[in-house]
Amino acid sequence: MQLLNVLYEIFLKTGIPHLDYRYVIMWLIGCLFMYLAIKKDFEPLLLVPIGFSIFLVNMPIAPLTGPGQLINLFFKYGLETEIIPCLIFLGIGALTDFGPMIANPKTLLLGAAAQLGVYVAFFGSIFFGFTIKEAASIGIIGGADGPTTIYLASALAPHMMGMVAVAAYSYMAMVPLIQPPIMKLLTSEAERKIRMKQLRSVSKTEKIIFPLVATVVICLLTPDAAPLMGLLMVGNLFRECKVVDRLLKTAQNDLLNIVTIVLGLAVGSTMKAEVFLSPKPLFIFLLGLIAFAFSTVGGLIFAKIMNLFLKEKINPLIGSAGVSAVPMAARVSQKVGQEADPKNFLLMHAMGPNVAGVIGTAVAAGTFLAMLK
Amino acid sequence: MIREALGVAGTGLLIVFLTLILLSLSVKLMSFVIRSTTKKGGK
Numbered sequence: 354m355q356l357l358n359v360l361y362e363i364f365l366k367t368g369i370p371h372l373d374y375r376y377v378i379m380w381l382i383g384c385l386f387m388y389l390a391i392k393k394d395f396e397p398l399l400l401v402p403i404g405f406s407i408f409l410v411n412m413p414i415a416p417l418t419g420p421g422q423l424i425n426l427f428f429k430y431g432l433e434t435e436i437i438p439c440l441i442f443l444g445i446g447a448l449t450d451f452g453p454m455i456a457n458p459k460t461l462l463l464g465a466a467a468q469l470g471v472y473v474a475f476f477g478s479i480f481f482g483f484t485i486k487e488a489a490s491i492g493i494i495g496g497a498d499g500p501t502t503i504y505l506a507s508a509l510a511p512h513m514m515g516m517v518a519v520a521a522y523s524y525m526a527m528v529p530l531i532q533p534p535i536m537k538l539l540t541s542e543a544e545r546k547i548r549m550k551q552l553r554s555v556s557k558t559e560k561i562i563f564p565l566v567a568t569v570v571i572c573l574l575t576p577d578a579a580p581l582m583g584l585l586m587v588g589n590l591f592r593e594c595k596v597v598d599r600l601l602k603t604a605q606n607d608l609l610n611i612v613t614i615v616l617g618l619a620v621g622s623t624m625k626a627e628v629f630l631s632p633k634p635l636f637i638f639l640l641g642l643i644a645f646a647f648s649t650v651g652g653l654i655f656a657k658i659m660n661l662f663l664k665e666k667i668n669p670l671i672g673s674a675g676v677s678a679v680p681m682a683a684r685v686s687q688k689v690g691q692e693a694d695p696k697n698f699l700l701m702h703a704m705g706p707n708v709a710g711v712i713g714t715a716v717a718a719g720t721f722l723a724m725l726k
Numbered sequence: 727m728i729r730e731a732l733g734v735a736g737t738g739l740l741i742v743f744l745t746l747i748l749l750s751l752s753v754k755l756m757s758f759v760i761r762s763t764t765k766k767g768g769k
Contacts, residue, residue: 455753455757458750458751458753458754458757461746461750462746462747462750464746465742465745465746465747472735472738472739475731475734475735476731476735479727479728479731485727485730485731489734556761556764558760558764559756559757559761562756563753563756566749566752566753566756567753569752570745570748570749570752571749574741574744574745575741575745709746713742713746716741716745717738717742720737720738720741720742721734721738724737724738725734
């Protein structure tokens with residue numbers, strides 16, 4: 354009898370009596386993320402750690418997310434302090450070639466126009482009953498930039514960080530599915546066939562000075578975007594100056610990989626059953642889709658408007674690359690362009706608005722912070 | 727709330743455009759200065 358009591362007490366200390374259906378649903382959601390990453394190759398570097406973290410933190414009574422516990426520490430020191438999104442921007446800067454944008458600076462305007470969805474979803478969120486700070490965190494999904502989304506959400510609506518981050522990364526992974534129908538709907542066959550003049554070559558000096566110029570302009574106009582833009586530009590300077598090879602390699606590889614692991618685990622940890630299983634995430638996913646679609650529309654329509662004034666026409670398909678999602682959105686422009694004209698090469702032209710979109714989204718986040726923090 | 731949201735969105739979009747227009751002009755100016763000084767140096 355005593356043995357049975359001891360066994361029963363041991364049983365009570367396991368997770369099994371604390372298990373309920375909500376945890377099982379979250380395990381399935383975690384598995385879905387891992388399936389999408391492993392089988393469908395959707396953003397695997399993020400969805401594998403996020404998916405496993407969802408799985409892990411929904412183990413009942415496991416000491417992971419309480420104060421001072423492992424994943425809570427990742428969240429507290431990585432995301433709440435906003436260090437991780439900024440370090441990811443350092444890596445992105447070290448990987449990004451701003452050459453196509455420097456060669457054709459008017460593509461920066463497409464990066465601005467493609468922020469339309471941010472503001473459309475911002476309004477939509479308010480109509481769905483979210484607070485103004487929550488609405489800003491949802492709207493920024495339209496920028497299709499994961500680190501910026503996390504950066505803004507951690508400052509304005511930390512309780513929603515997991516949901517908006519997952520929505521942002523999910524839609525980024527689904528760029529090749531979401532954008533092409535909108536692109537075909539809003540452009541004529543003739544427009545999709547427009548060929549653009551080859552971009553001029555950009556000198557090393559221009560590439561070295563660009564991060565300094567961009568830092569001055571952006572930090573003076575939107576100081577709240579300085580942490581993101583500052584690290585993006587220092588990473589880019591590492592890349593272009595060609596004298597800090599070790600720092601460049603660290604920023605591009607080891608550092609980026611380490612922060613990606615911590616980011617994935619920390620973001621996934623916010624998706625606990627008691628928070629996630631409510632109607633809110635469904636609204637966030639719906640609004641994220643609206644944001645993303647309108648950002649694509651904004652870029653395309655603005656490219657068509659620009660064509661009314663430009664002597665040398667631009668192919669409107671490059672406008673849709675103004676959503677950040679580097680380089681996938683640019684690849685989609687190239688692919689849809691080649692469906693209309695197999696000899697048309699839009700990739701380098703689309704990289705201009707694509708990297709401009711990264712800057713545009715960071716600026717949009719900076720303005721939200723300036724007005725709402 | 728709607729009015730406040732309208733203000734935030736309008737101002738935000740305006741600042742995004744303004745910042746990127748100014749950045750575009752700055753990049754154009756930077757390229758112009760660098761390319762013209764490099765050409766002179768070459769001569």
